[in-house]
Amino acid sequence: MSARLTVANLSVDYPFGNDIVRALDSVSFDLAGGEFCAIVGPSGCGKSTLLRAVAGLIEPTHGTTTINAADPERPDQAMVFQGASVFPWMTVLRNAAYGLEMRGLDQPERERIASEFLRQVGLGDFFNAYPAQLSEGMRQRVAIARAFAMDPEVLLMDEPFGALDEQTRLVLQEELLRIWEDTGKTVVFVTHGIDEAMILADRILILSARPGTLKADIQVPFPRPRRLETVRSDPDFNALFLEIWELLRDDAMVAIGG
Numbered sequence: 001m002s003a004r005l006t007v008a009n010l011s012v013d014y015p016f017g018n019d020i021v022r023a024l025d026s027v028s029f030d031l032a033g034g035e036f037c038a039i040v041g042p043s044g045c046g047k048s049t050l051l052r053a054v055a056g057l058i059e060p061t062h063g064t065t066t067i068n069a070a071d072p073e074r075p076d077q078a079m080v081f082q083g084a085s086v087f088p089w090m091t092v093l094r095n096a097a098y099g100l101e102m103r104g105l106d107q108p109e110r111e112r113i114a115s116e117f118l119r120q121v122g123l124g125d126f127f128n129a130y131p132a133q134l135s136e137g138m139r140q141r142v143a144i145a146r147a148f149a150m151d152p153e154v155l156l157m158d159e160p161f162g163a164l165d166e167q168t169r170l171v172l173q174e175e176l177l178r179i180w181e182d183t184g185k186t187v188v189f190v191t192h193g194i195d196e197a198m199i200l201a202d203r204i205l206i207l208s209a210r211p212g213t214l215k216a217d218i219q220v221p222f223p224r225p226r227r228l229e230t231v232r233s234d235p236d237f238n239a240l241f242l243e244i245w246e247l248l249r250d251d252a253m254v255a256i257g258g
């Protein structure tokens with residue numbers, strides 16, 4: 001069983017000098033347990049803000065976010081932050097096991113779980129390496145393994161592949177699909193890639209330019225289990241891509257001052 005996520009009338013204001021900036025405005029949606037949801041929207045529209053609110057890292061100005069935990073023993077959420085966030089002074093294995101260390105699991109148990117996910121993301125030979133000895137893509141994979149190892153009710157991923165080259169991104173998309181199809185987690189995945197959202201998600205939420213409002217909620221029809229090549233060669237792929245781009249184009253121009 002996976003958790004449901006409810007976001008109800010969520011608005012977030014940030015202080016800005018003597019004023020405030022509204023980052024999100026009355027965003028509401030519901031995710032069923034095990035649903036993979038992508039969030040797409042122009043730069044600065046409040047995507048990271050939305051994840052931080054769901055993670056409980058910031059207090060909503062209005063509204064609520066609720067994770068209906070399926071299992072009280074599990075942490076509500078784990079986040080993969082925008083830009084790789086690993087501890088440079090810890091080995092790969094300790095980084096991947098860090099969330100479990102915080103939960104108080106003993107060392108053999110947390111290392112057993114962490115090493116399993118490190119192998120799944122292709123880092124089986126790097127347990128004792130330090131982050132500085134890895135490539136950017138490998139560091140990002142450590143952060144992903146750490147989040148999965150936590151076995152959270154909801155997995156929050158903020159542009160986890162944003163800084164990577166195309167080939168590494170494609171490989172990691174396949175790895176994520178495979179791990180997700182095994183675990184059936186509820187996922188909120190922020191991306192600026194329309195194709196990435198279409199390949200990974202069951203559902204795509206499109207946010208408008210700041211203040212972010214929910215502009216569209218699109219079901220992705222491609223069958224599971226998915227493979228990159230079958231999704232990209234699906235006869236409906238291009239039409240859906242263009243439908244989403246139509247929704248994003250004007251706001252993308254506003255966001256960059258065009």
Ligand SMILES: Nc1ncnc2c1ncn2[C@@H]1O[C@H](COP(=O)(O)OP(=O)(O)OP(=O)(O)O)[C@@H](O)[C@H]1O
Nearest residue numbers: 014015021023042043044045046047048049050210
């Ligand atoms: N800590 C903060 N203090 C003040 N304003 C903030 C803070 N964090 C974000 N903002 C503002 O809130 C708005 C939304 O920011 P957010 O980081 O959520 O956007 P985003 O959609 O994740 O953008 P990107 O795609 O560039 O990552 C922006 O206008 C930003 O300037």
Ligand SMILES: [Mg+2]
Nearest residue numbers: 047048049082
């Ligand atoms: Mg962001």
